[in-house]
Amino acid sequence: MTTIENTDFFSMDRRTFLKVVGAIGASAFLGVHHTDITKALEISKTKIIWIHGAECTGCSESLLDAGNPDIVQAIQKLNVDVVYHETLLAQQGIFVDGKPAGTSELNSEILLDEAIEEGDYILVVEGAVANGPNGTGKYCMYGERTFKEIFKKAASNATFIMAVGMCATYGGINAADSEIVDMTDFRGVAFQRVDPSKGMLTELGIEKPVINIAGCPAHPDWILLTLAAVILGKIQLNDLDSILDKYKRPLVFFPEDITLHENCPRRGYYDKGIFDTEFSGDACLWKLGCKGPYTHSDCALRRWNGSVNMCTQAGSPCISCCEPGFFDNGAPFYQEAEDKTILSGLNMDNAAKIGIGAAAVGVAAHAARRILFDNNNEKEEEK
Amino acid sequence: MTRVVVDPLTRIEGHLRLSTEVNENGVITDAQSSGMLFRGFERILVNRDPRDAARITQRVCGVCPTSHAMASGNALDDLFGIADQIPKDALVARNIIQGLNMIASHATHIYVLWLPDIVNPAYRDVLATIGETGNALWKELLYRFAPISYRIDGVSIPPGKAYVNAIKEKKRLQEAIAIIAGKMPHQMSSILGGVTYRPNVADIGKLASYYYEVMDFVDSSTLGVDHGTWLHNTFQASSPQNAVKFVVEHLQELVDKSLLSNDFSHSAGWGDVELLAAFGCELIGETLLGLPASLKLDRTGGYDSNSSVGFLTYGVYYDVENGDGYDPLEFGKTGFQKAAFITNSLEHQKFDHRNVTEEISHSFYTGEDNLHPFDGVTEPVIDADEINYSGNDQSKYSWMKAPRYKGVPCEVGPLARMIAMEEPLTMGLIKSFTDNGYSAANTFTRMVARVQEMLIISEQLRKWITSDLDPNGRFSVPADLNMAKDSQGIGLWEAPRGALGHWVKTGSDSKITNYQMVVPTTWNSSPRDKNGIPGPIEQALIGTKVSAVENLLGIDNSNPTGIYHAARSYDPCIACAVHTIDLTKENGRNKRVFDIV
Numbered sequence: 001m002t003t004i005e006n007t008d009f010f011s012m013d014r015r016t017f018l019k020v021v022g023a024i025g026a027s028a029f030l031g032v033h034h035t036d037i038t039k040a041l042e043i044s045k046t047k048i049i050w051i052h053g054a055e056c057t058g059c060s061e062s063l064l065d066a067g068n069p070d071i072v073q074a075i076q077k078l079n080v081d082v083v084y085h086e087t088l089l090a091q092q093g094i095f096v097d098g099k100p101a102g103t104s105e106l107n108s109e110i111l112l113d114e115a116i117e118e119g120d121y122i123l124v125v126e127g128a129v130a131n132g133p134n135g136t137g138k139y140c141m142y143g144e145r146t147f148k149e150i151f152k153k154a155a156s157n158a159t160f161i162m163a164v165g166m167c168a169t170y171g172g173i174n175a176a177d178s179e180i181v182d183m184t185d186f187r188g189v190a191f192q193r194v195d196p197s198k199g200m201l202t203e204l205g206i207e208k209p210v211i212n213i214a215g216c217p218a219h220p221d222w223i224l225l226t227l228a229a230v231i232l233g234k235i236q237l238n239d240l241d242s243i244l245d246k247y248k249r250p251l252v253f254f255p256e257d258i259t260l261h262e263n264c265p266r267r268g269y270y271d272k273g274i275f276d277t278e279f280s281g282d283a284c285l286w287k288l289g290c291k292g293p294y295t296h297s298d299c300a301l302r303r304w305n306g307s308v309n310m311c312t313q314a315g316s317p318c319i320s321c322c323e324p325g326f327f328d329n330g331a332p333f334y335q336e337a338e339d340k341t342i343l344s345g346l347n348m349d350n351a352a353k354i355g356i357g358a359a360a361v362g363v364a365a366h367a368a369r370r371i372l373f374d375n376n377n378e379k380e381e382e383k
Numbered sequence: 384m385t386r387v388v389v390d391p392l393t394r395i396e397g398h399l400r401l402s403t404e405v406n407e408n409g410v411i412t413d414a415q416s417s418g419m420l421f422r423g424f425e426r427i428l429v430n431r432d433p434r435d436a437a438r439i440t441q442r443v444c445g446v447c448p449t450s451h452a453m454a455s456g457n458a459l460d461d462l463f464g465i466a467d468q469i470p471k472d473a474l475v476a477r478n479i480i481q482g483l484n485m486i487a488s489h490a491t492h493i494y495v496l497w498l499p500d501i502v503n504p505a506y507r508d509v510l511a512t513i514g515e516t517g518n519a520l521w522k523e524l525l526y527r528f529a530p531i532s533y534r535i536d537g538v539s540i541p542p543g544k545a546y547v548n549a550i551k552e553k554k555r556l557q558e559a560i561a562i563i564a565g566k567m568p569h570q571m572s573s574i575l576g577g578v579t580y581r582p583n584v585a586d587i588g589k590l591a592s593y594y595y596e597v598m599d600f601v602d603s604s605t606l607g608v609d610h611g612t613w614l615h616n617t618f619q620a621s622s623p624q625n626a627v628k629f630v631v632e633h634l635q636e637l638v639d640k641s642l643l644s645n646d647f648s649h650s651a652g653w654g655d656v657e658l659l660a661a662f663g664c665e666l667i668g669e670t671l672l673g674l675p676a677s678l679k680l681d682r683t684g685g686y687d688s689n690s691s692v693g694f695l696t697y698g699v700y701y702d703v704e705n706g707d708g709y710d711p712l713e714f715g716k717t718g719f720q721k722a723a724f725i726t727n728s729l730e731h732q733k734f735d736h737r738n739v740t741e742e743i744s745h746s747f748y749t750g751e752d753n754l755h756p757f758d759g760v761t762e763p764v765i766d767a768d769e770i771n772y773s774g775n776d777q778s779k780y781s782w783m784k785a786p787r788y789k790g791v792p793c794e795v796g797p798l799a800r801m802i803a804m805e806e807p808l809t810m811g812l813i814k815s816f817t818d819n820g821y822s823a824a825n826t827f828t829r830m831v832a833r834v835q836e837m838l839i840i841s842e843q844l845r846k847w848i849t850s851d852l853d854p855n856g857r858f859s860v861p862a863d864l865n866m867a868k869d870s871q872g873i874g875l876w877e878a879p880r881g882a883l884g885h886w887v888k889t890g891s892d893s894k895i896t897n898y899q900m901v902v903p904t905t906w907n908s909s910p911r912d913k914n915g916i917p918g919p920i921e922q923a924l925i926g927t928k929v930s931a932v933e934n935l936l937g938i939d940n941s942n943p944t945g946i947y948h949a950a951r952s953y954d955p956c957i958a959c960a961v962h963t964i965d966l967t968k969e970n971g972r973n974k975r976v977f978d979i980v
Contacts, residue, residue, distance in 0.1 A: 058445020058568040101941035136767040142398040280858035305561035314565030315579035332432035
């Protein structure tokens with residue numbers, strides 16, 4: 001694992017910084033570097049506009065579950081001004097006889113327009129952008145306009161855009177297979193499922209730097225650490241390609257060459273060929289449908305909710321909730337991957353990777369062999 | 384007449400529009416409640432492996448995902464025909480997961496979503512009219528309840544102490560759920576057949592310590608007296624009258640002590656509940672305690688005396704006294720919080736899910752109307768020109784349907800559940816209000832019921848954790864996908880914000896052919912039905928005065944606090960409420976009548 005050789009925040013280069021944030025988590029990072037950050041941030045406050053489209057507010061909830069620091073402390077430590085956030089805001093949208101009433105201190109929609117006008121903000125998007133019906137975006141509206149219009153206006157003037165959670169990144173549940181998916185036509189910020197040509201930015205002809213924080217919901221560390229890295233200038237917005245994968249996910253949290261399976265707390269059972277075939281056991285969950293070997297995330301190291309637990313540790317198969325194409329690529333969730341169409345699912349790139357290279361291959365193929373050999377009471381000692 | 388529209392109503396989940404007519408006396412005379420999002424959730428479930436529904440339906444709502452997982456789990460247990468075998472300890476674990484989320488959701492609603500309205504600058508001005516006491520009180524309210532990013536007259540106000548602590552508490556409760564359910568939001572443990580995780584002795588110890596942390600928060604913020612004392616004298620009071628008497632005498636003592644010193648701090652005995660009960664409520668504060676002013680929350684969000692709005696609850700939590708298994712068709716007949724339909728005159732009736740229908744006359748759907756959820760045939764409007772919110776109640780104006788029980792609109796949520804339990808403090812308050820010409824249901828009684836439920840469940844939770852959960856027990860039963868062939872299931876449950884029902888049907892390949900959810904906010908925030916009867920929130924808005932303290936300082940349509948209090952007291956959750964009922968007409972096999980109960 002990464003060792004932290006250089007903890008001097010200012011002299012740290014970008015790669016070391018990313019390693020450090022990846023290794024030690026938001027709490028430790030912001031704690032260790034609090035003094036440095038405070039110095040760096042005396043210069044300016046960073047404004048954040050956070051908008052909600054078609055979503056469940058699970059990602060905002062997840063952010064409220066951020067450990068140490070909690071959300072209020074993080075805002076203070078990073079010197080962030082959350083200008084607009086529909087779930088937390090004191091203000092309301094108020095229209096009297098059709099006209100926005102009052103000032104930005106009481107009226108959220110005046111506040112939003114003024115903040116967009118001023119510019120110089122990070123735009124955080126939670127939720128997919130409705131394009132339907134027929135490109136009008138009227139399947140999601142508030143403040144007397146479509147969310148598509150709000151997104152267009154807010155995106156146009158943003159310094160950069162962070163899409164948070166599966167809905168904002170790839171469309172999520174809104175874009176999952178159904179008879180009506182073409183009609184509702186929900187889009188992620190820069191992708192629709194794995195297709196970048198159908199991202200809402202492309203649809204609107206807007207070019208902006210985008211970072212995708214995947215996950216259903218997004219992990220609060222992923223959100224806070226990415227914000228910290230951008231705010232502190234450790235991520236260069238003109239050079240995002242080097243730190244993101246092709247789905248614009250930060251490699252530090254969603255590594256291309258490591259899957260959840262490799263650090264799974266139940267890995268020891270897998271290595272011994274001990275598999276659960278019923279729930280509420282202790283062993284490897286592969287036969288119950290675990291998609292951990294296909295899932296590029298650091299969940300198994302970082303864990304969730306103050307690092308108390310994570311899905312496979314709690315006996316639940318990983319459902320691959322941070323891969324583009326979720327929910328279709330991981331489903332059926334409780335069916336062994338080998339039996340199912342996961343390899344011909346939506347996320348073809350992922351499948352290709354499993355087929356041809358890198359560590360993930362070894363894992364999946366190994367899993368298959370392991371099961372096979374185990375059934376024949378044979379031993380295998382590779383890897 | 385002035386049209387005053389709140390859009391979006393913030394500090395709720397999702398996008399809600401409230402369009403009102405306000406007359407020259409500042410009274411709301413007409414209201415329409417509109418859900419502003421269409422996602423097509425139930426259509427997405429069709430043709431999927433039914434076992435996945437307990438994961439997918441959680442994505443309806445990130446605030447109360449556990450409730451969807453539980454309702455879905457019940458529907459699946461029924462679908463696979465194994466509900467009678469679910470091990471007792473799996474049921475206890477599900478109860479614990481739900482109980483923790485219920486408390487977390489209530490705490491979030493009370494402190495993060497609802498209380499910031501109390502520090503609206505309108506109340507500074509109202510309280511200033513009673514001099515030093517009012518000013519001291521205003522300072523205390525700001526100190527406790529200010530939200531983040533808050534400014535008044537250009538001055539930044541730091542987030543309130545209770546607000547910040549409530550976020551920490553909510554975070555800890557989610558951690559507690561994660562200990563036995565992997566993560567939150569969108570927990571992973573409750574599945575068809577039980578739960579995925581067998582808690583060990585250490586987990587039980589940890590869960591117990593979370594219970595004590597919750598109680599520490601309650602004792603250091605929510606209440607000015609020890610929670611045991613409070614519950615003993617209210618929830619366990621010998622009569623509703625005695626419960627109210629305890630609260631009023633307790634408050635009188637505080638008032639006598641503090642009106643001279645103007646000390647409204649927690650150390651002077653003023654919990655958040657005491658502050659709101661004395662100074663938020665006209666009947667208690669002004670009439671019973673003789674205070675010079677109150678925020679008159681009990682004058683907002685009530686129903687007209689001619690209103691037919693009833694109260695509905697499906698019941699929640701498994702009755703774990705009887706060992707393994709439960710009956711999904713008789714759910715809520717026994718146990719801790721029971722099912723009931725209660726009429727507007729507070730008459731209790733036996734709940735029968737066959738009386739639930741959904742209407743679409745004012746919803747953006749086409750197709751046959753007034754159907755039981757299982758027979759629903761509905762298509763969303765696809766012509767963009769028809770999606771128009773600027774009209775009135777003559778047209779379609781919401782993505783929410785209009786659920787009715789025996790044709791009656793129903794309020795669901797903590798107040799309905801407390802009435803169903805005949806909780807003494809709630810019943811005592813209701814009697815005091817109705818005796819004095821107030822609506823039994825109003826902003827104040829809804830908030831008291833929510834707090835009271837949070838406390839009652841905390842106590843129940845301790846029992847589930849420390850005496851009912853056996854780490855050596857069984858936590859799941861296996862089920863084969865074939866068992867779901869040509870089947871159907873019903874899952875009744877309660878989300879923090881009210882009655883939640885899932886209905887599922889499958890085909891010969893065991894895949895979902897129809898999935899239905901009728902969710903709490905669809906009940907509360909319902910549009911008009913075909914008879915023109917408005918939904919509960921619409922009725923609660925009509926008659927409420929638009930600005931603070933019954934327009935005490937004049938009518939201010941640009942700061943319509945009456946609308947905020949009334950609507951937000953239902954804890955609306957819009958992502959839950961907007962969905963389409965699935966196509967079944969293409970599949971003749973599913974025409975059969977759902978013949979349970």
